[in-house]
Amino acid sequence: MLKILIVDDEVLERKAVAQIVTSSIENVTVVGEAPNGRVAIEMAQEHRPDIIFMDIKMPGIDGVQAVKEIKKMDADIRFIMVSAFNTFEYAKEVMQQGVKEYILKPSSKQDIVTSLQRVANEIHTERRQKEEQQSLRENLSRAVSIAQKEWVSSLLMNQVQDISFDEWGQLIGGEITSGYMMLIYLEPKGKKTFTPVEKQNWYHWLKEGLKNVVKKHEIVIGPTTDTQVPILFLCRKSTEKDYFKTNAQATVEGLNRLWQTEGLEMDAVFKVGIGNPYSHAQELNKSYHEAALALEQLLETTNRLFLFSNKPGEVFELPTENGHFEIEKKLLDSIRQGDVNQVMFIFDSYVKRLETTKNLNLEVLKKSFDELFILISRMLHDLGINYGRTPLIDRSDDIGFIFEKGKAHLLAVVQHVQLWRNNHAKGMLQKAKDYIEVHYADSITLESAAEYVELSPFYFSKLFKDRFGMTFIDYVTEIRIKHAKEEMLDPGKSLKEICYSIGYKDPNYFSRVFKKQTGLSPTEFRKVTVN
Numbered sequence: 468m469l470k471i472l473i474v475d476d477e478v479l480e481r482k483a484v485a486q487i488v489t490s491s492i493e494n495v496t497v498v499g500e501a502p503n504g505r506v507a508i509e510m511a512q513e514h515r516p517d518i519i520f521m522d523i524k525m526p527g528i529d530g531v532q533a534v535k536e537i538k539k540m541d542a543d544i545r546f547i548m549v550s551a552f553n554t555f556e557y558a559k560e561v562m563q564q565g566v567k568e569y570i571l572k573p574s575s576k577q578d579i580v581t582s583l584q585r586v587a588n589e590i591h592t593e594r595r596q597k598e599e600q601q602s603l604r605e606n607l608s609r610a611v612s613i614a615q616k617e618w619v620s621s622l623l624m625n626q627v628q629d630i631s632f633d634e635w636g637q638l639i640g641g642e643i644t645s646g647y648m649m650l651i652y653l654e655p656k657g658k659k660t661f662t663p664v665e666k667q668n669w670y671h672w673l674k675e676g677l678k679n680v681v682k683k684h685e686i687v688i689g690p691t692t693d694t695q696v697p698i699l700f701l702c703r704k705s706t707e708k709d710y711f712k713t714n715a716q717a718t719v720e721g722l723n724r725l726w727q728t729e730g731l732e733m734d735a736v737f738k739v740g741i742g743n744p745y746s747h748a749q750e751l752n753k754s755y756h757e758a759a760l761a762l763e764q765l766l767e768t769t770n771r772l773f774l775f776s777n778k779p780g781e782v783f784e785l786p787t788e789n790g791h792f793e794i795e796k797k798l799l800d801s802i803r804q805g806d807v808n809q810v811m812f813i814f815d816s817y818v819k820r821l822e823t824t825k826n827l828n829l830e831v832l833k834k835s836f837d838e839l840f841i842l843i844s845r846m847l848h849d850l851g852i853n854y855g856r857t858p859l860i861d862r863s864d865d866i867g868f869i870f871e872k873g874k875a876h877l878l879a880v881v882q883h884v885q886l887w888r889n890n891h892a893k894g895m896l897q898k899a900k901d902y903i904e905v906h907y908a909d910s911i912t913l914e915s916a917a918e919y920v921e922l923s924p925f926y927f928s929k930l931f932k933d934r935f936g937m938t939f940i941d942y943v944t945e946i947r948i949k950h951a952k953e954e955m956l957d958p959g960k961s962l963k964e965i966c967y968s969i970g971y972k973d974p975n976y977f978s979r980v981f982k983k984q985t986g987l988s989p990t991e992f993r994k995v996t997v998n
Contacts, residue, residue, distance in 0.1 A: 469587055470498045472516040474507040474533065475549065476525045480572070484520055484549075484579060491580045492587065504528030504536075511537045516544060518586055520579075523550035534564050545586045549574060642703060643685070646751055647711060647744040649698040649718075650758040652766070654736040666691060669735070673722075680721030684714065695762075697755060702744065711744045712775060719773045738765050739773040794820060795839065799846055805885040807878065814877055818870055836873050843880060852887050895920045896934050899927070900942075907946045908970045913939045947971070948984045955993045962989045 471488055475481045481500045488495060498514040501507040505528045511519065519537070523530035534546055546564075551572040568582045633643070653669050655661050661669065670691050677686055677698065689697035700718075702711065719739050726737050740762025742754030757776030765774040794817050801809040821835055899920045903911065916939065917927035931939050947969040954965045963974050971977040982988050987995065 469495045469518060469590065470514060470516040471495055471583075472499050472501065472507065472510055472514060472519045473497060474501040474504070474519060474525075474530065475522040476502050477522075478502070480522070480549075484574070487576050487579050488520075488583060491576070492583060495583075495587070504530060504533030507533045508536050508540075511544065512540060515541060517590055518545045518547065518583065520547050520549055523548055531564075534566065538564055545590065547582050547586060643701045645702045645711075645744045645746045646748070646754070647700050647702075647715070648742040648751060648754040648758045649700060649715065650740040650742075650755070650762045651696040651698060652694055652736070652738045652740070652762055653696070654694050656735055670696065672729075676722050676725045677718070679725065680718055697758075699751065715741050715775070716773070723772055738762065738771070740765055741773060741775045743776055795842065798839075799842060802843060802877070802881055802884060803846065805881055807881050807885075810877055810881050811874070814874060818873075833869065836869065839873075840876070843877075847880070847884075852884065896931060899931065900935075903943055903946055907943060907950065908968060911943060911970070943970075944980060944984065948981060951977075951981065951989070952985075952992070952996070955989065955996060962993070965989075 471485075473481050473484050473488075475484070481502075485497045485500065489497060498516055499510045501510050503525045507519070507521070508528070510516075521530045521534060528536075530548060530550070534548075537544055542565075545568075546566045547568040547570065548566055549570055549572060568586055570578045570582050651673060653661075653673075655665070673696060674688055677688065681700075684703070685701040687699040687701065689699065700711075700715070719741075722739075723737065740758040740760070742757035742761070745751055745754055761774040761776040765771055794813060798810065798813045798817060801813055817839075899916050902916055902919050906915075913928055920927065928939055931942070935942060937945070951965055951969050954960055954968065955962075960968075962978075966974045966977040969977075971980070978989055981992070985992055
């Protein structure tokens with residue numbers, strides 16, 4: 468049913484149009500009549516008509532002004548303009564508002580019916596198209612969802628043969644380089660199984676929770692069984708595969724926070740097994756089995772939230788407590804400082820913690836050491852230290868021998884860092900000082916100086932302070948104040964000129980910095996030195 472509003476300052480004209488409309492066209496209703504533009508705007512806001520017959524020439528707010536205001540409120544309302552003034556200017560104004568129908572007074576029944584029929588057909592066509600598009604979108608969404616579940620089901624059964632990550636990336640819009648499986652386990656407390664409604668609610672909660680916590684991957688949620696839901700994580704090119712554990716752990720911990728916030732731990736048990744990432748879609752079945760093995764071992768414990776798989780048949784635990792990561796952090800910091808004694812002490816603590824790891828064997832130990840050495844290698848690269856040698860750990864080595872090889876490698880790394888700090892770093896810092904001496908009057912920053920000497924800003928700042936006993940900013944300030952003092956000896960230069968010439972943009976700030984450095988304001992200093 469289309470709603471019609473009739474606007475005209477002549478009551479007989481309004482009644483005539485209303486009579487013609489209701490008697491000549493089906494499925495329309497006149498929702499109101501307005502004598503002027505102001506009332507028309509109010510009635511349009513109240514009734515939201517589909518079509519308005521709008522007289523142009525009316526007292527107060529005329530038809531053109533009313534059209535403009537109503538269009539701001541609802542751009543979908545259609546207008547049929549009615550006027551005794553057959554002038555181009557009026558027609559042009561309403562055409563600019565998107566009005567296509569224009570009939571003249573006195574209007575014949577045929578003109579009114581024909582115009583209304585054209586507009587009504589246009590509205591019906593657009594509505595039908597919108598409904599078809601909405602239906603198509605909903606069907607497509609359901610089809611994609613079903614296809615995703617079917618694809619996950621296929622890969623779990625190792626039947627994926629004809630789709631690659633490139634093809635999947637084209638489907639979801641983005642370049643996919645790897646993927647891994649996560650197996651979510653949900654078990655009700657106090658009874659054997661979930662009811663169908665409970666299972667549906669948990670599944671919906673999981674879908675919404677993953678949307679909230681997963682930021683760096685595309686995910687495909689597989690079909691649910693009685694207690695398990697497989698999740699496929701598709702990693703984009705910008706997400707390094709080496710960091711998949713960090714991202715996966717963040718996902719699980721994010722879900723766990725939602726779990727606890729909503730008090731769901733009172734109703735069900737929540738645990739997660741995680742498989743390794745693979746670069747080919749055909750290998751994702753391995754990741755699923757790894758996740759299943761991890762979950763199987765996890766369910767034998769009572770105090771763990773999740774487990775990472777090392778390889779099929781073996782599981783390596785990534786500690787959730789901060790102790791393990793703190794030791795790694797302290798170890799990297801000590802290597803960065805070139806502190807041999809501290810490195811050896813921390814490494815012994817690292818080894819002792821590994822020795823307490825459940826299921827410790829050669830493969831687990833080799834995996835742990837490989838990850839540590841990758842971190843060390845990346846840190847050295849960030850510092851600009853070229854040290855490509857890595858420890859050679861054979862599968863035939865025993866655990867004790869691997870520990871010794873690791874210690875020997877760390878010792879060689881620290882000695883190399885010491886040599887770099889004493890030679891190469893010394894030259895880099897001198898280069899930085901020279902850079903400051905030349906550019907002190909520019910908008911010099913820590914980042915620009917660090918980039919100039921090809922060091923990370925963080926490490927450059929730390930190295931600079933260790934070497935010279937002051938921060939980068941303090942040194943720049945010292946150089947600027949030194950040059951300010953020299954320029955103050957020239958009485959022809961104003962303090963404002965000197966301020967700008969040494970890199971400061973605010974004379975008041977320059978004055979405060981100068982006094983803090985020298986104990987005197989620039990004016991006082993100039994009086995003392997010049998006189």
